[in-house]
Amino acid sequence: MSSKPKIKELLVESACEHNKDKKKSCNAPTPGATTGGCALDGAQIALFPFADAAHLIHGPMSCIGGAWETRLTPTSWAGRDLTQTGFATDITNNDVVFGGERKLAAAIDHIVSNYAPEAVFVYSTCVPALTGDDIDAVCKHRTEKHGIPCVPVHAPGFVGAKNLGSRIAGEAVLQHLIGTKEPEYTTPFDINLIGEHNNTGELWRYRHLLEELGIRVLSTFSGDGRIAEIRTAHRARLNVIVCAKSLVSMTRKMQERYGIPWISCSFYGMTDTSAGLLAIAEALGDADLIERTRALIAREEARLKQQLIPYREVFAGKKAVLNTGGNKAWSIASALQDLGIEVVATSVRKSTEEDKAKARQYLGEKAILMTNPATQQAKVIDETGAHLLLAGGRSLYTAIKKRIAFTDVNQEKKKSYGGYDGLLVLAEDLKNSLQNPVFELVDRKAPWQK
Template sequence: MSSKPKIKDLLVESACEHNKGKKSSCNAPTPGATTGGCALDGAQIALFPFADAAHLVHGPMSCIGGAWETRLTPTSWSGRDLTQTGFATDINNNDVVFGGEKKLAAAIDHIAASYAPEAVFVYSTCVPALTGDDIDAVCKHRSEKHGIPCVPVHVPGFVGAKNLGSRIAGEAVLQHLIGTKEPEETTPFDINLIGEHNNTGELWRYRHLLEELGIRVLSTFSGDGRIAEIRTAHRAKLNVIVCAKSLVSMTRKMQEQYGIPWISCSFYGKTDTSNGILAIAEALGDADLIARARALIAREEARLDEKLIPYREIFAGKKAVLNTGGNKAWSIASALQDLGIEVVATSVRKSTEADKAKAREYLGENAILMTNPATEQAKVIDDTGAQLLLAGGRSLYTAIKKRIAFTDVNQEKKKSYGGYDGLLVLAEDLINSLQNPVFELVDRKAPWQK
């Protein structure tokens, strides 16, 4: 039986607000959409934080460069971090003509013998998808031979963009890993973190607070994740979507199959971190846990507020434009508001309808929701008089042209802004940007120019 996902089913998600009672597709592919990253990129981004698994790209060598090592997803895994090794079958012309299944089987054999991974993710790319290589059969046979899960992930780039690739990755994990192993023990407060990639260590900014309350993270998908843990994820009492709304399909199906309820949280800034911790405690439904969560939140907020006093004095009256994606359109905006910065505009180009509604709720009616930030953000900066631009690296040039401070808050950033302490890191970086003379000097004419 093929494990290929039904793309049409993944595009229409009943758990998304804007799909209820409608036939409209969710994140349907559009011409040119893969220029921002294809389905393979999305699947690799979603699965790469599993450091104890080998990630094998079945396709031409060029395909491996799309998402490999593009994000800082640190791991506390004590063994060999296999995400630092690029595996590919390197399909050539002969494999196109005669088939690449033997080469794929040999590659899995080599990985199992030489690296001893806990699992092997096999990513199907455009070429073997077109030539018809049966990666399901190869993976099934090699799983039986080596005694480890070999998971086929059907993500040829032509099926859609990164968001869809993340959904397909979730489908593969749900079908081949979750529910295949029982945990050694369970607790009343076991949760799964879904869509937490631990970019720059953000998971570690708040996980210790959950553990202090007695809330155990049974598994993560997939930040600092372990294959053995995700296999036991069906025994959790609650799923918590942290970032990737593309994985809402996964949480809905886990609720249908295993009866696990789910909520969505953000851990950027003081307000959202507090709300997230309390929401988890309330969803678990224990009165004593809720009381202890409130006490922990009060303690952490008081500690943070005292440290933020000098920062808020500097940020008073400052305006910012935010150009990032997904739920960061409102979650990072919330963090900026915690610092006393007015967010006058945010990008919602990659946001869901729920994200857009939340951005409007957080920023108010007068804020600008940019649907095409590449062409809008320069004019927005002029119209609003913003002093800060927070975005990905490509927007640095807009900040230089407009001579305003810039901070990189995209997934390629080098520092963690999650949790209470992450807000202090963000505040320090913003002050450094505001006080950096380069943004005032870089676009100034030379003394000898008229």
């Protein structure tokens, strides 16, 4: 039986608010949509934080360059971090003609013999998906031979963009890993964090607060994750989607199969971090836990507000344009609002319909939701009188041309802005950008020019 997900079902998700009437699909493929990252990229990004698993690209060597090491997703795994090694079958013209299944099987054998992973994720790419290589059969046989999960991930780039690739990755884990192992013990406060990739260590900004409250993270999908832990995820009491609503299909199906309820939270900024902690406690339904959570929130907010006092004057009256992707369209906007910065525009080009709705809710009716930021952001800066642009590295040149401050908040960033303490890091970076004279000087004419 094929494990290929039904793409149409993933596009029309009943758990999405805007899909209830079944008239509008989530990020349906459109011509040119994959130029911002294809389904393979999304699947790799979703699964790469599993450092104890090998990630094997069944396709041309060039396919491994799309997502490998594009995000800093640190791990506390004591063994060898296999995400630092790129594996690919490097199929050639001969494999297209005669089939690449033998090469794939040999590649899995080599990886298991030489690297001893806890699992092997096998990613199908456009070429073998078109030529018909049966990666399900190869993975099933190698799972039986080696005694470790070999998981087929059917995410060839042509099926859609990154968000769809993340959903496909969730389907693969749900079908081949979750429910295949029992935990050593359970607690009344076991949760799974779904969609938390631990970018720049953001998970570590708030996990210690959960532990202080007695809430155990049974597994994560997939930041600082372990294969053994995700296999036990069916015994959690609650699933917590961290920002990324692209994985709502996964949590909805876990609720149907295992009876695990789910909620969605963000841990960017003070307001959302506090709301997220309280939402988890309330969903777990323990009165004492809720009371202790409220006390912890009061303590952390009082501490943070005191530390933010020196920044308030710097940010007074400042306006920002936010050009990033997915859930960051609204989650980082919330953090900026906590600092007293008005967000006048945000990019929703790579956001789900749910993310777009949240962006509008957070920013209000007057804010601009940019659908084509590459052509819009310069004009928006002029129209709104923005003082600050937060985006990826490519937008630095727009900030220089418009002579406004710039801060990199994309996935390639090296600092963590998550949780309470992350807001302080963000405040310091924004202050340094706003007070940096280079943005005022770099585009100025030379003294001898008229």
